[in-house]
Amino acid sequence: MPNRLKGRDIHESHRAATPLELLFDLTFVVAIALAASQLHHGLAEHHFAQAGLAFTGAFFAIWWAWMNYTWFASAYDADDVPHRLLTMLQMAGVLIFAVGVPGFFTGDFRAAVVGFAIMRIAQTLHWLRVAHGDPGRRRTALRYVSGILVLQCFWGAWLWVPPEWAWPMFAGLALAEVMVPAWAERGGATPWHAHHIAERYGLLVIITLGEIVLASANAIANLWRADGWSFDLALVGIGAMMLVLSLWWMYFLLPSAEALHRHRERGFAWGYGHLVVLLSLAAMGAGLEVVADTLNPGVVTPGDAARPLQAISMVAIPEAAFVVSLWLVHQRLVRPPRPYLGMIMVCLVAIAAVPLAVAMGLRLPWALLALSAGPIAAIWLYTHGDEPPVGISFAN
DSSP: OOSOOOOOOTTOTTOOOOHHHHHHHHHHHHHHHHHHHHHHHHHHTTOHHHHHHHHHHHHHHHHHHHHHHHHHHHHHOOOSHHHHHHHHHHHHHHHHHHHHHHHHHHTOOHHHHHHHHHHHHHHHHHHHHHHHHOGGGHHHHHHHHHHHHHHHHHHHHHTTSOHHHHHHHHHHHHHHHHHHHHHHHTTOOOOOOHHHHHHHHHHHHHHHHHHHHHHHHHHHHHHHHHHOSOHHHHHHHHHHHHHHHHHHHHHHTSOHHHHHHHOGGGHHHHHHHHHHHHHHHHHHHHHHHHHHHHHOTTTSOTTTSOOHHHHHHHHHHHHHHHHHHHHHHHHHHHOOSSOOHHHHHHHHHHHHHHHHHHHTTOOHHHHHHHTTHHHHHHHHHHHHSSSOOTTSOOOO
16 A cells, blocks of 8 residues: 555545554553552552542553544554554553553653653654645644654653652643644644544443453452352442443443534544543442452451442542543533433432442442442433433534
8 A cells, every 4th residue: 555644534434443443452451451450559558649640640641642543543544554563563652651550659650651652653653654645734744743742852851850740740741742632733634533533432431341340350259259159249240230331321322423523623622521531430440449358358458448438439439420521521512402410410419329328337239239320310311301312412
């Protein structure tokens, strides 16, 4: 295939994720799993603020690298040899970054910065191909190249700042990173494909939900080894599975693809808003493992295990954040005739009631099962309301 890279047709029919994109996603499974595992250990040791900050930083870097490649590939995936080789180089960077994820929790960022640099430098080579092959968007491509390279210099310098300045500087650089695409696209919008983008984000949601499935399996395995079969074990398994299925159902109720196709100008808010959606799902997996620790004192000493209220809150809080962020993303994209705030409030009240019930004596296995009540109620209200479901209107 020729080396000159042209943008793909935004109206291309049957556009779907490629095998290479699915392989690319596989490397992010490792990075997300390591970040969630480190968060679990931090929460179990009651290092709530430190672990939460480190997890947020690591997850931002993971999400940002994935998102930049995904939107690029949606517009310019030629599936030729240079594209494949550069994508494989980015995958190597993801794996190096994954090795460095624990460093976010200990203050050693060297491996993570090296892995991130490999991913981002490969991305600049992608954009240089666009600058050569698509003259109409040369300005856009070169803006991406310059923005990425300048920030990479700052990321390298970040390794040398005093520890007390590490996280403030990280926040500043992260803000600068998210501003680069908005600035670059002013030079000429790239031809990303709405249905392809919606599918890719859906796949990442499923990958992140997989962390909850993994956490559930770990919890059940630990409880089984400690006590064998029990009714509590069954409740934990059913509760975790119902939570995964109800959150999956909530997400895929949204008609994102068609709305993005009709209103491409809303793509930035929709894409960026998913950071909290995905972050919340990954954090729920860590929270489930803390619940398992609390149910199984043999895994950690009683003094290290979180109390029941703390444990269930570590699942309920990110679950509520998922619901709110998903609703806000949906509102910004679809702008339905009325905000359906009542449906969301019912869901949030049901979620908030669970930690309260635990504080009043409800046992953790039952509480975990109850956390699905809010999403199930929202799904029912969405699909059985008096008015048509949210999503059929794409108001200006």
